[in-house]
Amino acid sequence: xxxxxxxxxxxxxxxxxxxxxxxxxxxxxxxxxxxxxxxxxxxxxxxxxxxxxxxxxxxxxxxxxxxxxxxxxxxxxxxxxxxxxxxxxxxxxxxxxxxxxxxxxxxxxxxxxxxx
Amino acid sequence: xxxxxxxxxxxxxxxxxxxxxxxxxxxxxxxxxxxxxxxxxxxxxxxxxxxxxxxxxxxxxxxxxxxxxxxxxxxxxxxxxxxxxxxxxxxxxxxxxxxxxxxxxxxxxxxxx
Numbered sequence: 001x002x003x004x005x006x007x008x009x010x011x012x013x014x015x016x017x018x019x020x021x022x023x024x025x026x027x028x029x030x031x032x033x034x035x036x037x038x039x040x041x042x043x044x045x046x047x048x049x050x051x052x053x054x055x056x057x058x059x060x061x062x063x064x065x066x067x068x069x070x071x072x073x074x075x076x077x078x079x080x081x082x083x084x085x086x087x088x089x090x091x092x093x094x095x096x097x098x099x100x101x102x103x104x105x106x107x108x109x110x111x112x113x114x115x116x
Numbered sequence: 117x118x119x120x121x122x123x124x125x126x127x128x129x130x131x132x133x134x135x136x137x138x139x140x141x142x143x144x145x146x147x148x149x150x151x152x153x154x155x156x157x158x159x160x161x162x163x164x165x166x167x168x169x170x171x172x173x174x175x176x177x178x179x180x181x182x183x184x185x186x187x188x189x190x191x192x193x194x195x196x197x198x199x200x201x202x203x204x205x206x207x208x209x210x211x212x213x214x215x216x217x218x219x220x221x222x223x224x225x226x227x228x229x
Contacts, residue, residue: 004159035219041222042122042205045217048216055214056216059216091159106162107159107161
């Protein structure tokens with residue numbers, strides 16, 4: 001497809017488990033973003049990649065959260081020892097623009113994570 | 117510390133009338149503003165944007181107004197259509213922060229036919 005693809009669309013896990021969420025950005029987009037949206041709130045920034053490197057990870061809430069983008073395309077958000085408060089929709093977005101430029105982000109449909 | 121605020125959680129408008137969605141921000145470093153629209157079970161989609169060097173940008177039925185002195189922007193939809201019913205997010209960015217968008221909490225717009 002032409003858009004940002006995220007898998008799984010839904011993930012239910014138990015407290016303390018490890019989860020991985022995958023994002024496949026639009027082909028050729030150099031910038032990739034992860035956001036988290038909790039119920040009744042707007043998307044909250046987690047981390048931004050420019051190519052393979054994390055240009056800004058200031059939004060990651062703690063060291064249980066980690067993201068990689070080893071080849072500059074697909075990215076994986078990893079959450080260790082999940083907690084009930086991690087339940088949210090995790091949104092991935094990509095952009096063709098380089099660092100420092102403004103412009104719109106193209107979002108995927110999100111991965112809904114529920115931690116029981 | 118909410119840097120982007122949408123104080124109206126919801127808005128209901130009759131089809132054909134004007135919808136006005138408001139957004140306030142606190143960070144004077146913001147220099148680019150965007151509106152996103154979101155349907156249930158879908159990701160946000162870009163609607164319209166405005167640079168801080170402008171005070172108005174128009175695209176078809178959608179117009180965004182920016183008042184920098186008041187740190188306020190608004191989205192006008194004229195005429196409103198039932199298909200416009202969605203959640204609308206205001207977002208802002210600053211060149212100094214890269215392309216990181218800061219979002220408001222959203223306003224649910226319902227257009228009644």
